[in-house]
Amino acid sequence: MTVSIQLEVNGKPVQAAVEPRRLLVHFLREDLGLTGANIGCETSLCGACTVLVDGDAVKSCTMLAAQADGASVTTIEGLAQNGDLHPLQEGFWEKHGLQCGYCTPGMILSANYLLAQNPSPSDEEIREGLKGNICRCTGYHNIVEAVKYAAERMS
């Protein structure tokens, strides 16, 4: 049994028939080939699979593809515009906010949501805003710097 869904992914219309139980993250990664969202756990805690659904940061391992029917989804692949990196992408590169890179797409999209809510967050607000995303490599020090860099660029 499948359900048919229509949604927008990175600005492009997508139509598909999916198993009702298919997770959004598997739909994005395996059906659409958008492998930027990664899977690091199955308890909605690591945040590596974070994407934007109608502007909200959502862990795509805990949402069904069927639930995204009618939604607009942005993944890390859709963040750069016209070949220009998003200021958050620049910030993570500039400030060494990543090492292995596995958590990075989710971290950047969560930070994107944070800056949409609060364009000039304090260090403490950045740390509060990103606590749903785990990074095992960086100790977070440079992630805070990366988000500050982006906030300054975007202001």
Added chain:
Amino acid sequence: MARVLGTSIKRREDPALITGRGKYTDDLQAAGMAHAAIVRSPYAHARIRGIDTSAAEALPGVLAVLTARDVAAAGIPGVVPVGWLLPDLKTPAHPMIAADTVRHVGDAVAVVVAEDRYLARDAAERVAVDYEPLDAVADVVAALEDGAPAVHEDAPGNVAFDWEIGDRESVDAAFASAAHTVELDLRNNRLIPHAIEPRAVLASYDSSTGEMTIHMTSQNPHVHRLLMTLASLGMPEHKVRIVAPEVGGGFGSKIHHYADEAIVGLCSMKLDRPVKWTATRTETNLTDAHGRDHSTHCELALDADGRITGLRVDTAAAMGAYLSTFAPAVPTYLYGTLMSGQYDIPAIHCHVTGVFTHTAPVDAYRGAGRPEATYVVERLMHLAGEATGLGPVEVRRRNFVPPDAFPYQTQVALAYDSGNYGPAMDRALEMIGYDDLKTEQASRRGNGGKLIGIGFSSYIEACGLAPSAVVGSLGAQAGQWESADVRVHPTASVTVYTGSSSHGQGHETTFSQIVADKLGIDPEAVEVIHGDTDLVQFGMGTYGSRSAAVGGSAIVKSVEKIIEKGKKIAAHLLEASAEDLEYEDGSFRVAGSPDRALALGDVALQAYLAHNYPDDLEPGLSATSFYDPANFTYPFGTHVCVVEVDTETGSIELLRYAAVDDVGNVINPMIVDGQLHGGLAQGIGQALWENAVYDDSGQLVSGSLMDYAVPKIHNLIPFELDRTTTPCPHNPLGVKGVGEAGAIASPAAVVNAVVDALAPFGISHIDMPLTPEKVWRAVNS
């Protein structure tokens, strides 16, 4: 040419990773790919009475269900070997798939292959295993007690090995005449590595060629190929290619050869099509080799002046259910040999018992033995500071190996090649503002409320395990060199093939800096290839903070050979003698005649044309080196942690963390700082939050991120870093290694800080992790 060594150039790895284009193992698809799901024991110890696979096989889309019977029928060795042998080590068999007995929760009993990931999991649920549960023992101390359930019949008393280093009699004599002694019973808590990318493998066997390509989460593809072919699958080594694509962190957990990757290889061989398996977080936590898990009694003897006269350590170290790849080395040669710390200790004895338990295996995890040793030494030094009245700073200073004593031979085999410990301590005190903190601490002590504690950790580590002959004599079944093939192309761009295997460390960036510096060219003209057994000659991989010191040195050696050959070619073209040529800033020049010069590109082109060329020289401009270091490298430093402890609730707040590290010369300061940050987070995590807990029946009760507390961003604080620089004297870059320093130093710094805060309560020790409950109980007992 601008200086490139010592410069924070941005990482070339990042553009792919920040745009979602980096390809990790689970991102890969292959035509005709099937998916595997592994059926695992829910019991820590049980006999398998039977396995019924029929319901799983009946599900449409299921391609195969394999058990130990199929491993036997395949006629392959089918085992997971141990790669480090100690005298009298018990090496019970570790079958790829358990045949009649399971020995830890997560032990593989069957594998299902299906057309689809979801279907494979459905089918795995339908495999019916009839278990007869048996008594289990998960705790390292309980496993040594009389009558404890046996993990292996051929390992009486659950003892895997009994090992010692140092001189027991001289230590006994030191204690007999000591003016001060301090002692501790401590646990070094078991940790789960938690690379955010779980282990994964895509195995693609092709019967028409007899070849198999395995993409997998590996820190050392050649080591994996060797163990996979030799011990598990029985395939010829040259028929197997192992590729590590982007690897999402490792911290040691992706060094080891596991059953699961071999099982998936077997599935691909049986089905003659690609098979992928990706662990869930729970699976990876149940089966990744864990870290630490020691129970230790330790004692320090000092004379009336506060000089250390003896150190005695007795440790029970968990090995888990099976001996993982390098497991026996971790609590022995990477632990006992570090017991001298930064100190001149005339008598040391360390005894270690390796213990089988019904748990996941324990093996190298960031630091591997050295954090455990540092924790022992630095906790004792804290107590010694109190017992002697000298305090934590003076007792350390008084015992530091003095700068004029290097090379310094310790009593536990290692010979420190270099060191200068005082300046790192001085700088740390200055950064933290020690005198002011002491004043504030004293004033708070009078007022009740929240207390401040200041903790020190002056650590030493031994990186770049070496040389091969020495580690071989200690039981390693592997060499400890590294290789580099450097190829200068006809247009003077360069490709480096390195045996190091980056998984987040940024080797492509730093190694290009090394080549650019030595050849006087732009780093952008250098490509770095790693992580592929078909491309790279051979390599030992990335672990033990070895890549710059050993892998980087191999690159330098190859570049030196290229320059030597280039001089001969240039001399021929310039009609000069090769002895008169110098290489500088990308050009070969005749000494004293600056006009007579040829650029690297001119020489490289001629090397490949070979039209006008020396008779006795082969064409081409490339060189391969296998660099075997003369010794370990010895990074060191002093870390200071400042905490605030709420004695009402037991909660701990990190206030400051200052680290002064001496990792020798630095290739890319930004990357070096990043390595320290990550290590600190893991070490502070061990001290305050992380704990792999097995209950008495051997169930891992902190097996998911819901109950195992990996540090999150709001738990941590900005780190204050600085460096001193004492170059390694025996490698060509003067580098030492930095990947593990943070994790080695920080647990002791944090615990010492908390214990210092609680000194008014007479508390001398609390075992990690320092949860609010433990702190509260200590305060209220």
